[in-house]
Amino acid sequence: MSRRLFLLFFIMISAVLLSGCWSQRELTNLAIVSALGIDKNEKGEYVGTFQIVNPGYVAGGLQGGAGGQSAPVTVRKSTGDNMMEMSRRLSTHLSRKQYFAHTNLLVIGEDLAKEEGILTILDVLDRDPEFRTTASVVIAQNGTAEDVLKALSPIDKIPANYVLKTMKYTEERWGENIDVALHEVITDLISPGKEPVITGFRFTGDGEQAEKLEKLQNTTPEALLQADGLAIIKDGKLTGWLDGETAKGAVWVLDKIQNTAIIVNWKEKKAAIAYEVIRQQTNVSAHIKNNTPSISIHIRAEGDIGEVTAPVDLTDEQTLLKIEKKVEQEIKKQVDNSIRHVQKEKADIFGFGEAVHRSDPAAWKKWKHEWNDLYFPELQVNMTVDAFVRRSGLRNKSYLSEVENNH
Amino acid sequence: MEKAKISAYQLFVLIVLFEIGSALLVPLAIEAKQDAWLAILLGMTGGFFIFFMYHRLYLYYPDCLPTTYVQKIIGKFCGRILAFLYMIYFLYLAARVLRDFGEVLAVIAYPVTPITLNHAFLVLVVIYTVRKGIEVLARTGELFFVLIYLLAISGFILLLVSGLIDLNNLKPMLEEGLSPVIKVAFTQSLFFPFGEAVVFAMILPYLNNPKKAKIIGLSALGLSGINLAISMTVNIGVLGVSQVLRTQFPLLSTIQMIQLAEFLERLDIFFMLAVIVLGFFKISLFFYAAVIGTADLFHIKKPSQLAFPIGFVLLFLSIIIASNIMEHFREGLQIVPVYLHLPFQIILPLLLLIIAFFKNRKKRGQGKPST
Structure with a gap:
C-alpha cells in the first residue's frame, strides 16, 4: 500500500516538475524583439533601440481588422555603459520581458562604428544563448540605428523583415550589397587575413514622417529605407564605404x-x-x-x-x-x-x-x-x-x- | 556478477554510444586547431592498443569481472584495494559526465533551474536502468543507436544542403607541423574518449560470444573515432577554428547555423536529444561498472540493492567536484588525463597484464606435463 502511495506521490511530483513550470515564459509576457539597434550618445553611453513586435497588429489581414489601427512595432530606447546594462534598463519602461531568440537584425549606427568601433558591442550577442549569431548585421549609413529602426515599411509590415528581405533579394538579384551574419563579422574581426564588410542601410526622405503610420497610406511613401553601399571595417572601425x-x-x-x-x-x-x-x-x-x-x-x-x-x-x-x-x-x-x-x-x-x-x-x-x-x-x-x-x-x-x- | 548475457551487436552499440558520448559535445582536440580530426584519428589508433590490453586481460580470465581477477593477479589484499580504487575512478567519471551534461542543460535550456535538479532527474533514470541490469541497458542501446544515427545523418545532410561547410577552414593542414597534433592526440584524445573504454573491461565478461570481443571492440572504437573526426571536421568547416576555440559546445553552434528554406532552422533540439541520450548511456555504463564492481568486491548478492545508495553518492559527487564550469572543464582537460586517466587506463592495466602473463605462463608450464 505504502509503495503505491509513494508511486502516486512520485508521479504527481513528476507531473509538476517535469512539465517545465520552472523559468517558464508565457507568450503574453514576452516582448519579441525583431531588431536591435546600437548607437552612442554624447555622454558616451550606448543607446539601444529595440524594435518590438506588436503582436495584435501584425496578424491583420482581411479578417484581423486590428491591422492598420496601430503600428505593427513599438520602438523603445534605453541607455547604459555596456550592452547588458542598457538592455536590462529597458525593463523600467517595458511591460514585458524582452525575448531575443527572434532578433534577426542588428543595426549599428555609423558614428558608433566610426568612432568607437564595433569590437566591444558584439561580445554579449556572441555569448548570450538566446541571441542568435545568425542574425544579420547592417550599418545605418549617414544616421543612427534609431532612425533605421523607427521607420515603418510598406508591403512587409515588420520593418526588420523589410530590411532583411530587401538585403536578401538585392544580394540575389543585383549584388551591390550582401547579407552578412553576426558570426561572420566576428570571425572576420578576429582573422588577421580578412576584414569584415557590412551592408549599409540609408534612410531617405522626411524623418518625421517615417514613424507615422499614415505615411503607409500613400502609394509613394515619403520616407523609406534603402540598402546602400558596403562598409569597410578595419580593426573594428568603419573606415570607408564602397558604393555602386x-x-x-x-x-x-x-x-x-x-x-x-x-x-x-x-x-x-x-x-x-x-x-x-x-x-x-x-x-x-x-x-x-x-x-x-x-x-x-x-x-x-x-x-x-x-x-x-x-x-x-x-x-x-x-x-x-x-x-x-x-x-x-x-x-x-x-x-x-x-x-x-x-x-x-x-x-x-x-x-x-x-x-x-x-x-x-x-x-x-x-x-x-x-x-x-x-x-x-x-x-x-x-x-x-x-x-x-x-x-x-x-x-x-x-x-x-x-x-x-x-x- | 549478475547472470546476464549481451550479444555482440549489443556490445558494439554500447561501445559506440559510450565513446561518442560526451566527446561529441565538447571541442575535442581543438588545441590541434584545424587538424583536430587528425588528432582524433591518431588518438583512436592509440585507443586500439589500449583496447588490445584490456582484451588480453579478458582472455586470461573470460568468466570473471576485473574486480575478481585483479585479486587473482596481485593477491587478495592489494587486488581488493586496486579494485576499490577502480570503482572510485568509475564513479568519479560518471559524476564528471553527469556534470558535463548538467552544465550543457544549464547553459542552453535551463539557466534558472538549479543544476542539482537537472542532475537528479537524470540520476533517477540511470538508477532505474542500472537496477534492471546490463541486458536492459543493452536493449535500450539498440533502440537509441538508430535514433542517434537518424539525427546525425539528417543533421549532416541539412548542413551539406545548406552549403555551410567550407573546407577552406581546414587549411592549411599541419600549419605548425606534426608535433602539436601528436601532443594533443596522446595527451588528450587518447584518454578521452578512447581510453575510457576501460569501463568495458567490466562489461566484456557478459558477452555471449567471447571470440567476437576483439573485432567488436575494435570496429566500435573505429566507427566512433571516425564519427567524432567527421563531427569535428564539420564543426570547423562550418564555424572556423577561431569560433570553435571560443565555444563551449561547438556542435550546438554548428546546428544553430542551419537555416534552410526559411523554416528548417533553430534545430537545437537535434543537439539536445543527442546530449540527453548519449549522456544517459555514458553515465549509465560508468555507473553500472561502479555498482557491479562494488557488489562483486563486497560479495553483495543483489547488485541492484547498491544502485540507490551509490546513485546518491553520484549525484552529490557531481555537484561538489567543481564550483563552476571553467573549473570543471579545466580539470577535465589538464588534471584528469595525467593524474587519473594515465595510471588507470594505461599504466595499471599494463602492469596487470605483465604479471598475468608471467603467472599464466607458469601455470600453463606446470599444467602441460600433467596432461
Whole structure:
C-alpha cells in the first residue's frame, strides 16, 4: 500500500516538475524583439533601440481588422555603459520581458562604428544563448540605428523583415550589397587575413514622417529605407564605404554574386546589351614568388542575354563571342576598380590574407602583423574572367534588326 | 556478477554510444586547431592498443569481472584495494559526465533551474536502468543507436544542403607541423574518449560470444573515432577554428547555423536529444561498472540493492567536484588525463597484464606435463 502511495506521490511530483513550470515564459509576457539597434550618445553611453513586435497588429489581414489601427512595432530606447546594462534598463519602461531568440537584425549606427568601433558591442550577442549569431548585421549609413529602426515599411509590415528581405533579394538579384551574419563579422574581426564588410542601410526622405503610420497610406511613401553601399571595417572601425560598381566588384571577389546584370556597349550605342548572370564561380588563390605574395582571381560566369537595345544579330556565333569578351572586360573593370579602391583603404576585405595563409603558412606568419598596411596595398592581383552566353530568352534576333532593315 | 548475457551487436552499440558520448559535445582536440580530426584519428589508433590490453586481460580470465581477477593477479589484499580504487575512478567519471551534461542543460535550456535538479532527474533514470541490469541497458542501446544515427545523418545532410561547410577552414593542414597534433592526440584524445573504454573491461565478461570481443571492440572504437573526426571536421568547416576555440559546445553552434528554406532552422533540439541520450548511456555504463564492481568486491548478492545508495553518492559527487564550469572543464582537460586517466587506463592495466602473463605462463608450464 505504502509503495503505491509513494508511486502516486512520485508521479504527481513528476507531473509538476517535469512539465517545465520552472523559468517558464508565457507568450503574453514576452516582448519579441525583431531588431536591435546600437548607437552612442554624447555622454558616451550606448543607446539601444529595440524594435518590438506588436503582436495584435501584425496578424491583420482581411479578417484581423486590428491591422492598420496601430503600428505593427513599438520602438523603445534605453541607455547604459555596456550592452547588458542598457538592455536590462529597458525593463523600467517595458511591460514585458524582452525575448531575443527572434532578433534577426542588428543595426549599428555609423558614428558608433566610426568612432568607437564595433569590437566591444558584439561580445554579449556572441555569448548570450538566446541571441542568435545568425542574425544579420547592417550599418545605418549617414544616421543612427534609431532612425533605421523607427521607420515603418510598406508591403512587409515588420520593418526588420523589410530590411532583411530587401538585403536578401538585392544580394540575389543585383549584388551591390550582401547579407552578412553576426558570426561572420566576428570571425572576420578576429582573422588577421580578412576584414569584415557590412551592408549599409540609408534612410531617405522626411524623418518625421517615417514613424507615422499614415505615411503607409500613400502609394509613394515619403520616407523609406534603402540598402546602400558596403562598409569597410578595419580593426573594428568603419573606415570607408564602397558604393555602386565598386561594391559590386567586391561582391564578385567575395564569390557572393548570384544574379546580376552586366551592361555593355555595342558599337556606338551605349548600354546596348544587358547580360544576365545566372551562376558564377570565383576562385581566389595566392602565390608566393621571390618572397612576395601575389593573388590570382579566376571568375567564371554563365548567363543569358536579357535585353538588347541595338540591332545585334544574336544568331551569329562570332557576335556572341564578341559579347562574351565585352562582358569579361566589364566584369574585370568592376573588379579592378574595386580592388584598387580597397587597396587604398588598406583593409583586406577580400580575404587575400587568408588565401596567402592557406598556401604558405610559414610566410604568412611573418607578414600577418603588417598585412593590411604594408603588403595588401602593394599586392599584385592577376585576374582572368571567363563569361559564357548560354541563351537569349524567348527571342533570338531582336525586332530592332527588322526595324533597321525596313528603313 | 549478475547472470546476464549481451550479444555482440549489443556490445558494439554500447561501445559506440559510450565513446561518442560526451566527446561529441565538447571541442575535442581543438588545441590541434584545424587538424583536430587528425588528432582524433591518431588518438583512436592509440585507443586500439589500449583496447588490445584490456582484451588480453579478458582472455586470461573470460568468466570473471576485473574486480575478481585483479585479486587473482596481485593477491587478495592489494587486488581488493586496486579494485576499490577502480570503482572510485568509475564513479568519479560518471559524476564528471553527469556534470558535463548538467552544465550543457544549464547553459542552453535551463539557466534558472538549479543544476542539482537537472542532475537528479537524470540520476533517477540511470538508477532505474542500472537496477534492471546490463541486458536492459543493452536493449535500450539498440533502440537509441538508430535514433542517434537518424539525427546525425539528417543533421549532416541539412548542413551539406545548406552549403555551410567550407573546407577552406581546414587549411592549411599541419600549419605548425606534426608535433602539436601528436601532443594533443596522446595527451588528450587518447584518454578521452578512447581510453575510457576501460569501463568495458567490466562489461566484456557478459558477452555471449567471447571470440567476437576483439573485432567488436575494435570496429566500435573505429566507427566512433571516425564519427567524432567527421563531427569535428564539420564543426570547423562550418564555424572556423577561431569560433570553435571560443565555444563551449561547438556542435550546438554548428546546428544553430542551419537555416534552410526559411523554416528548417533553430534545430537545437537535434543537439539536445543527442546530449540527453548519449549522456544517459555514458553515465549509465560508468555507473553500472561502479555498482557491479562494488557488489562483486563486497560479495553483495543483489547488485541492484547498491544502485540507490551509490546513485546518491553520484549525484552529490557531481555537484561538489567543481564550483563552476571553467573549473570543471579545466580539470577535465589538464588534471584528469595525467593524474587519473594515465595510471588507470594505461599504466595499471599494463602492469596487470605483465604479471598475468608471467603467472599464466607458469601455470600453463606446470599444467602441460600433467596432461
